[in-house]
Amino acid sequence: MPAAAPSGMGRRRAAAKDDGTAAYAERQAEIKTAAADLFKKEGFRGTSIGRIAKALGIDRATLYYYVGSKEELFDDVVSGAVRANVQVAERILEGAGSAPEKIFLLVKSLMDSYAEHYPFLYVFIQENLSHVGERRSDWSREMRELNKRYVDIVEQLIRVGIAEGTIRAVGEPWVMAYGLIGMVGWTNRWFNPEQSSADAVTVGVTFARMLISGIAVLPDLDAPPTVPARRHRAAKR
CATH class of the missing domain: 1.10.357.10 (Tetracycline Repressor, domain 2)
Incomplete structure (x- = not known):
């Protein structure tokens, strides 16, 4: 069961996506690349959202600003x-x-x-x-x-x-x-x-x-x- 995102983060994430800034899209692309690498090495089930955050050098709260799970x-x-x-x-x-x-x-x-x-x-x-x-x-x-x-x-x-x-x-x-x-x-x-x-x-x-x-x-x-x-x-x- 995926961990729940912090309260209100979903709304902030949706607003950021709607704004469609280049910086936000670029950061999302970086997250996808890091996650893909972990999925390949450790398997989808073996990769946690926390593990993805660690690989990127950020905390989970920051990661949730870009992805829900x-x-x-x-x-x-x-x-x-x-x-x-x-x-x-x-x-x-x-x-x-x-x-x-x-x-x-x-x-x-x-x-x-x-x-x-x-x-x-x-x-x-x-x-x-x-x-x-x-x-x-x-x-x-x-x-x-x-x-x-x-x-x-x-x-x-x-x-x-x-x-x-x-x-x-x-x-x-x-x-x-x-x-x-x-x-x-x-x-x-x-x-x-x-x-x-x-x-x-x-x-x-x-x-x-x-x-x-x-x-x-x-x-x-x-x-x-x-x-x-x-x-x-x-x-x-």
């Missing part, structure tokens, strides 16, 4: 990122291009999002949304719905690709969808945009090419040629 801070960042990811996936689904091209864009965009919101989305992946407090039940429900929507979009892309003859049905579409998402999500175990020798674009493009090479019938993306050697030689004659 660690849950509020975490949920606010994650909600915006997850909603944005679903919106991007929907645009890709409805846009022009073949299924392999769309899957390429989707994988790359998801990896970009992991880097942009590092490490909040990675901590979110590790969260058990079925075991959150009552105060976060509405948030948890929305996140589960958004997660389901994202999986449905990937599955739909795969089904469209199979129907149009650009994707090989190497298994059930829903299994392929979870495999694709799981492959990118597993980067939470090793990818750090501040330390990795490969940036998010490199990782995303590499993963997309690996995936499409395994499932595409005729990949037409910016990747090494995949036409069988005999057909390629025949074309030169």
